[in-house]
Amino acid sequence: MSILDMTVVSVALPTFIDVFHTTYAIAAWTMTGYTLALATVIPLTGWAADRFGTKRLYILALVLFVLGSVLCSFAWDIQSLIAFRVIQGLGGGMLMPLGMTIITHAAGPHRVGRVMAVLGVPMLLGPISGPILGGWLIEAASWHWIFLINVPIGAIALAAAFILLPSDKPSPSESFDFLGMLLLSPGLALFLFGVSSIPEMGTIASARVLISAAIGLALVVAFIFHALRATHPLIDLHLFRNRALTIAVVTSTLFAIAFFGAGLLFPSYFLQVRGETTLHAGLLLAPQGIGAMLTMPVAGKLVDKIGPGKVVLVGIVLIGIGMAAFTQVGADTSYVLLLGSLFVMGLGMGATMMPIMTAALQTLTHSEVARGSTLMNIMQQIAGSIGTATMSVVLTNMIKGRELAGPAIGSLSDPSIAGKLPPGALQTGFEQAGQAYGHTFMVALVLIILTLIPAYFLPRTKAVAPDGSDVAAPPIVVH
Structure with missing residues (x-):
């Protein structure tokens, strides 16, 4: 459910713009708000699981997620939808790491690899089926059903959790870092709020952007000084002493800014420039998920044998080749080229994605893996939000700089606009809009190329944990 809801909403953005009479920058907050909630709750999940037990916390997360889904379906304007998406994100942020923790404990250390292989299937099917399901629901019923579909699934999940999950006895091992929480969670939220406001404000010099981001950054810096001195900090920054983890974090951050930022643009291009329906836009994105499904199992085996370094370099080069084709998009670019590039x-x-995560965690001891996973998840949320905001700003400014691109895109939702344009202007406008997307994808391509630098220093041999044991596949979930 949580994976589906991240991808379903991406194809619904033009619908939200039309239904709620809002702008793309504001509608994008339905995704950003979800991300903010994830970033806020992830640091608390590990401690809360120890304190209250994984079963009880998992059930609470399910209830929050389903409640947020129901509220989203009753949203009366874009502001209420954004607020309800935050509630949904609070549950979704806990669901995935908690589920992985429960399954890892049940499987035992010797079966984690096999279990992760099985669990990889829904993680890959989500990005493929999400846009398709979202597009079909919007066309066959209404946008409300992209959220209401979570109710029956959530009810089954709740019943299964009550009946099947074993009751665990909470055994809090560390005192909770309240000061760290008061510094980090609001700091992350304010910083991401400021960065994510750039597309709506249209400039980085806006008071809302600068003040929010500055206060958030100050709180995060204060947390860093606190965490380096605290006995049991909310996030263990001493992990950065591990060279392999540090290089992996830098690689993952650059990659997330480029890839997740560009990922928001793919469905928008098909919807706004090519005039596709939401269902067709979802189907057109399927080759990307199919490609990932083919290489992820092979990459996992190769990482065990030769280390993540070489595998990641090949992966980044492939992404760069595919992205390069999108830098040349126009209003009538061949679908064979586009779908091949997505594949x-x-x-x-x-x-x-997974090899970078493995590079980060494979040299950590068993007791450090949970803290390392939390650190990587937080960095990825920050990077994803920065990437989304960056690409949205670049695209918005590119379209504003072209006289006919904006009216052409607007004619898809309001045909009366097309009648006001001179003959041939509509096609010219769509061509300008395509060029705007192409130049925005160029920014993503440059960032992908820069990712090769830290990726070059990733380990190229199979790692052994500091305690001398063989490294098992860590329980990692990418949000």
Whole structure:
């Protein structure tokens, strides 16, 4: 459910713009608000699981997620929808790491690899089926059903959790870092709020952007000084002493800014420039997920044998090749080229995302893995939000700089606009809009190329944990 809801909403953005009479920058907050909630709650999940037990916390997360879904379906304006998406994100942020913790404990250390292989299937099917399901629901019923579909699934999940999950006895091992929480969670939220406000404000010099981001950054810096001195900090920054983890964090951050930022643009291009329906836009994105499904199992086996370094480099090169084609898009670019490029990018994604995570965690001891996973998840949320905001700002400014691109895109939702344009202007406008997307994808391509620098220093041999044991596949979930 949580994976589906991240991808379903991406194809619904033009619908929200039309239904709620809002702008793309404001509608994008339905995704950003969800991300903010995830970033806020992830640091608390590990401690809360120890304190209250994984079963009880998992059930609470399910209830929050389903409640947020129901509220989203009753949203009366874009502001209420954004607020309800935050509630949904609070549950979704806990669901995935908690589920992985429960399954890892049940499987035992010797079966984690096999279990992760099975669990990889829904993680890959989500990005493929999400846009397709979202597009079909919007066309066959209404946008409300992209959220209401979570109710029956959530009810089954709740019943299964009550009946099947064993009751665990909470055994809090560490005192809770309240000061760290008061510094980090609001700091992250304010910083991401400021960065994510750039597309709506249209400039980085806006008071809302600068003040929010500055206060948030100050709180995060204060947390860093606190965490380096605290006995049991909310996030263990001493993990950065591990060279392999530090290089992996830098690689993952650059990659997330480029890839997740560009990922928001793919469905928008098909919807706004090519005039596709939401269902067709979802189907057109499927090759990317199929490509990832093919390479992820192979990449996992190769990482065990030769280390993540070489695998990640090949993956990034493949993504760069696919992205390069999108830098040349126009109003009538061949679908064979576009779908082939998405497939190649998917092949690269399957060889990049999980191997980077493995590089970060494979040299940590068993007791450090949970803290390392939390650290990586937080960095990825920050990077994803920065990437989304960056690409939205670049695209918005590119379209504003072209006289006819904006009216052409607007004519898809309001045909009366097309009648006001001079003959031939509509096609010219769509061509200008395509060029605006192409130049925005160029920014993503440059960032992908820069990712090759830290990726070059990733380990190229199979790692052994500091305690001398063989490294098992860590329980990682990419949000």
